[in-house]
Amino acid sequence: MNKTIAIFNLIQDDLERVEQKMREKPRLTAYLGSPTLAYESTMYEPHPTLSAVIDHLIDSGGKRVRPALALLVSRIYPSEQEQILALAASVELLHTATLVHDDLIDGALLRRGNPTLNASWSSGATVLTGDYLYARAADLTAQIEHMRVMRLFAHTLMVICNGEVKQMFDKRIRLDRQQYYERIYAKTAALFAVSTEAAGMLGNAPDPIVDALREYGKLLGMAFQIVDDVLDFIGDEEKMGKPAGSDLQAGLITLPTLYFLEQNADHELVNRISNNGRLNNTLVQAAVKTVRESGAIEAALDEARQFVRRSQTALQALPPSEYRDALWELSDFCIDRNR
Numbered sequence: 001m002n003k004t005i006a007i008f009n010l011i012q013d014d015l016e017r018v019e020q021k022m023r024e025k026p027r028l029t030a031y032l033g034s035p036t037l038a039y040e041s042t043m044y045e046p047h048p049t050l051s052a053v054i055d056h057l058i059d060s061g062g063k064r065v066r067p068a069l070a071l072l073v074s075r076i077y078p079s080e081q082e083q084i085l086a087l088a089a090s091v092e093l094l095h096t097a098t099l100v101h102d103d104l105i106d107g108a109l110l111r112r113g114n115p116t117l118n119a120s121w122s123s124g125a126t127v128l129t130g131d132y133l134y135a136r137a138a139d140l141t142a143q144i145e146h147m148r149v150m151r152l153f154a155h156t157l158m159v160i161c162n163g164e165v166k167q168m169f170d171k172r173i174r175l176d177r178q179q180y181y182e183r184i185y186a187k188t189a190a191l192f193a194v195s196t197e198a199a200g201m202l203g204n205a206p207d208p209i210v211d212a213l214r215e216y217g218k219l220l221g222m223a224f225q226i227v228d229d230v231l232d233f234i235g236d237e238e239k240m241g242k243p244a245g246s247d248l249q250a251g252l253i254t255l256p257t258l259y260f261l262e263q264n265a266d267h268e269l270v271n272r273i274s275n276n277g278r279l280n281n282t283l284v285q286a287a288v289k290t291v292r293e294s295g296a297i298e299a300a301l302d303e304a305r306q307f308v309r310r311s312q313t314a315l316q317a318l319p320p321s322e323y324r325d326a327l328w329e330l331s332d333f334c335i336d337r338n339r
Helices: 002-009 012-023 048-059 065-076 081-106 123-144 147-170 177-202 207-234 255-263 268-276 281-292 296-315 322-336
Strands: none
Touching (some): 002 065, 002 322, 012 048, 012 081, 048 081, 065 207, 081 147, 081 177, 123 147, 177 207, 177 255, 207 281, 207 322, 296 322
């Protein structure tokens, strides 16, 4: 964690500006572009309750890894400050929107130790809040006025939503490794990739460098999600803010369970997990203990380390600098966090 604090210190001022950008309360009249329509009306302002909830979601934290990736790339390939701040804020708001919808879909009542939005709001209000965050993220991206970045953002959003639909419909299907990789790419790696790739585009990096930045972000995102999935079995519940086995409780099969199934194909407990969807707490805790005591956890972590090494190889295309070193160290951090 101390290493990560040192990395973030390089861009702390910009991270604070990103937070301010995320909290801005836009007025629709500012973007209509017609003098006859540019009137003041409270109906075009965010509802006070919506604004308060969004501020609460922002305050609930998160490591801000995605905006940090964009900001670090911008120190290597500089762009207009307002553009990179808008990009960094948009990817974090997009991430926040996905969490709101994920919690509703999964029926999760806790995130980072705090009640989720759907724990106290209706499904309709929760969905609309997530939709508003998606729209706000898109609005920030549009402010950049860079067509390639706007199209990349839209494509990433489609990948994320399509991944969620696949996860919902495939939840009761016994996944294989390829299906798992596709799921975590859509869930996490796609947004890491857009953070680094779009920042390179804004900084007019050569196309081979933009490709390398995308590869770095994608591979880092894959490792990040695998570690998240491992932490669901072995993480500190207090730090994580949710009980162990939350994925299993929601009927999700992740890499540690896949490894265990491969090593113990006929194990009754885990076969029940892979076929029965949501489980009661007793069965979940028994499954968590069984997977913890196998070699599946270390096998999954080894795979995450392989993704990290490949991400660091992609970084070698960038010119040496303290910011490239910070991206390298950020890759290492994703393996060691919250343990």
